[in-house]
Amino acid sequence: MIIKPYEKQHYVTLLIKHPRNGHPYEIHIAKPIESPSNKGYGIIYVLDGNAMFETAAEITRLMTRKPKGYDPAVVVGIGYPGGEPFDVERRTYDLTMKADPAKLPVRPNREPWPATGGADELLDLLENSIMPKLLTLFDINPHKQALFGHSFGGLFTLHALFMRPNLFTHYVASSASIWWNDYALHEEYEHYRLNRVKEIKPKVMLIVGAEELDHMIEDSRKLYERMKQDADSGTVVQYMELEQEEHVSVIPAAISRAVKGILTTE
Numbered sequence: 550m551i552i553k554p555y556e557k558q559h560y561v562t563l564l565i566k567h568p569r570n571g572h573p574y575e576i577h578i579a580k581p582i583e584s585p586s587n588k589g590y591g592i593i594y595v596l597d598g599n600a601m602f603e604t605a606a607e608i609t610r611l612m613t614r615k616p617k618g619y620d621p622a623v624v625v626g627i628g629y630p631g632g633e634p635f636d637v638e639r640r641t642y643d644l645t646m647k648a649d650p651a652k653l654p655v656r657p658n659r660e661p662w663p664a665t666g667g668a669d670e671l672l673d674l675l676e677n678s679i680m681p682k683l684l685t686l687f688d689i690n691p692h693k694q695a696l697f698g699h700s701f702g703g704l705f706t707l708h709a710l711f712m713r714p715n716l717f718t719h720y721v722a723s724s725a726s727i728w729w730n731d732y733a734l735h736e737e738y739e740h741y742r743l744n745r746v747k748e749i750k751p752k753v754m755l756i757v758g759a760e761e762l763d764h765m766i767e768d769s770r771k772l773y774e775r776m777k778q779d780a781d782s783g784t785v786v787q788y789m790e791l792e793q794e795e796h797v798s799v800i801p802a803a804i805s806r807a808v809k810g811i812l813t814t815e
Contacts, residue, residue, distance in 0.1 A: 577626035
């Protein structure tokens with residue numbers, strides 16, 4: 550009997566600190582076994598990396614498995630030291646925009662909200678440090694660079710789309726917290742719609758579980774309808790409402806849909 554060794558993506562973790570605020574991050578990287586296509590590797594950045602990186606990396610590995618798989622892609626998880634799936638305080642700061650405390654709901658534990666408003670600092674880190682570093686490590690396809698986020702990560706992904714639409718080519722927002730700061734995200738969308746560059750046509754997926762809170766479903770659906778109707782927005786947008794999934798169970802399903810959508814489009 551000949552037993553073939555199990556081939557798996559090579560995982561690497563980099564520890565970096567934000568040059569301005571000193572906050573530490575663990576950057577998890579899954580390098581494909583296969584060589585890149587002639588266009589380079591696609592690359593998928595995943596927020597809440599401690600919770601979602603390995604799921605995204607394994608789904609990507611399976612979907613790119615030869616001989617029938619799609620072209621290989623690098624997966625990058627943006628995580629934190631400590632090992633917990635979700636660092637509530639860090640992610641609340643990193644993934645939200647500045648908010649008026651009076652416009653935020655009472656938290657389930659009734660405790661005060663942690664510090665908020667660091668989304669642009671994390672975007673700066675992505676744009677100026679993390680993404681350039683990955684370009685030195687891999688041959689990257691410039692037309693297949695994606696960002697995936699869930700819940701607050703979905704909010705952050707839409708903020709990135711509306712404020713820096715040229716940073717990524719694909720934006721996937723799963724169960725996005727569109728309600729944040731009394732729906733201020735809609736003002737950002739209006740800014741994006743009025744100031745967009747016609748040559749930039751990002752591809753966007755809005756995903757939500759069909760068994761989530763009614764307002765979560767309605768919020769994603771309304772934003773989709775608005776983006777779809779604005780023909781001049783330049784955005785190619787899809788909406789998916791996944792049956793039998795709620796806010797947590799939808800995560801692996803959303804990652805699967807996201808990875809397939811990213812790998813199959815340019």
